[in-house]
Amino acid sequence: MSKKLIKKAVIPAAGLGTRFLPATKSVPKELLPIVDMPTIQLIVEEIASSGIETVILITSKGKASIADHFDVNSDLHKKLLEDGKHELAAKLKETSEMVNVVTVRQGVPRGLGHAVLCARDLIGDEPFAVLLGDDLVDSKIPCTKQMIDVYEKYNKSVVALMEVEERDVSKFGICGGTDLEENVLELNKMIEKPAPDIAPSKLAIVGRYILEPKIFEILESTDPGTGNEIQLTDAMSKLMASDGFLGYKFKGERFDAGDKLGFVKANINFALKRPEIAPHLVEYMKKCIK
Numbered sequence: 365m366s367k368k369l370i371k372k373a374v375i376p377a378a379g380l381g382t383r384f385l386p387a388t389k390s391v392p393k394e395l396l397p398i399v400d401m402p403t404i405q406l407i408v409e410e411i412a413s414s415g416i417e418t419v420i421l422i423t424s425k426g427k428a429s430i431a432d433h434f435d436v437n438s439d440l441h442k443k444l445l446e447d448g449k450h451e452l453a454a455k456l457k458e459t460s461e462m463v464n465v466v467t468v469r470q471g472v473p474r475g476l477g478h479a480v481l482c483a484r485d486l487i488g489d490e491p492f493a494v495l496l497g498d499d500l501v502d503s504k505i506p507c508t509k510q511m512i513d514v515y516e517k518y519n520k521s522v523v524a525l526m527e528v529e530e531r532d533v534s535k536f537g538i539c540g541g542t543d544l545e546e547n548v549l550e551l552n553k554m555i556e557k558p559a560p561d562i563a564p565s566k567l568a569i570v571g572r573y574i575l576e577p578k579i580f581e582i583l584e585s586t587d588p589g590t591g592n593e594i595q596l597t598d599a600m601s602k603l604m605a606s607d608g609f610l611g612y613k614f615k616g617e618r619f620d621a622g623d624k625l626g627f628v629k630a631n632i633n634f635a636l637k638r639p640e641i642a643p644h645l646v647e648y649m650k651k652c653i654k
């Protein structure tokens with residue numbers, strides 16, 4: 365069978381970001397910075413370094429500035445060059461050239477499954493990646509690239525998994541399955557936000573997916589589930605039953621940037637990777653815990 369390349373990635377970015385109010389009253393949560401980098405830029409960098417060329421952003425009212433972030437701002441570029449800030453100008457230009465960004469509006473908030481369905485016409489009949497902006501993964505090999513490798517080996521949809529505490533299973537989609545090889549499972553169960561007593565395992569879905577296009581026709585006929593929203597997990601469970609679905613325990617550290625503590629931890633993690641900041645931050649933290 366010839367390999368189907370993953371050329372497009374969908375980032376659902378239509379949510380209201382209520383967990384970060386008041387910060388998100390007029391700024392999309394996707395633009396909140398991890399040090400000096402909008403969270404969505406880290407996601408787009410993961411996409412670009414996984415070899416994907418096109419990003420489909422699912423946005424909504426008040427979110428136009430996300431797409432603006434990936435445009436070239438000619439006035440700013442000119443000003444930076446005039447001021448001799450060549451390196452910064454080049455860095456910003458690079459951001460605009462990383463990938464092609466296309467936007468689709470999700471006119472009504474009907475859930476993650478519905479947000480992905482909004483990308484149907486732009487994806488067509490190809491497998492594609494989905495990355496949720498709240499989940500940041502710090503890893504040597506980009507998490508999406510690791511998943512593409514698994515997809516290309518087995519030609520089946522793949523979802524990223526990580527083990528969570530039992531008390532946290534009701535915050536995630538939870539999967540059950542049998543081992544296929546180290547870190548790869550053939551899944552036989554997927555439940556969105558189960559109560560701990562019905563969770564098939566402690567393996568939680570992290571916001572990275574490689575999906576076969578058949579997911580679209582399934583999503584179209586998927587009724588609202590948990591939270592009265594059209595759930596991607598429910599449609600994936602049907603795809604699993606008909607075509608099979610893999611779970612992949614990725615290598616790397618995941619941060620929940622949609623959670624206040626997770627957001628602060630992500631900031632500390634990425635700040636510690638910046639040589640101009642790290643020693644000062646370590647010194648400051650030592651002082652704080654005295």
Ligand code: G1P
Nearest residue numbers: 476499536537568569570571597
């Ligand atoms: C979504 C998915 C869930 C997944 C989670 C990962 O939930 O529906 O299956 O485990 O992302 O972050 P949300 O956190 O958007 O409610």
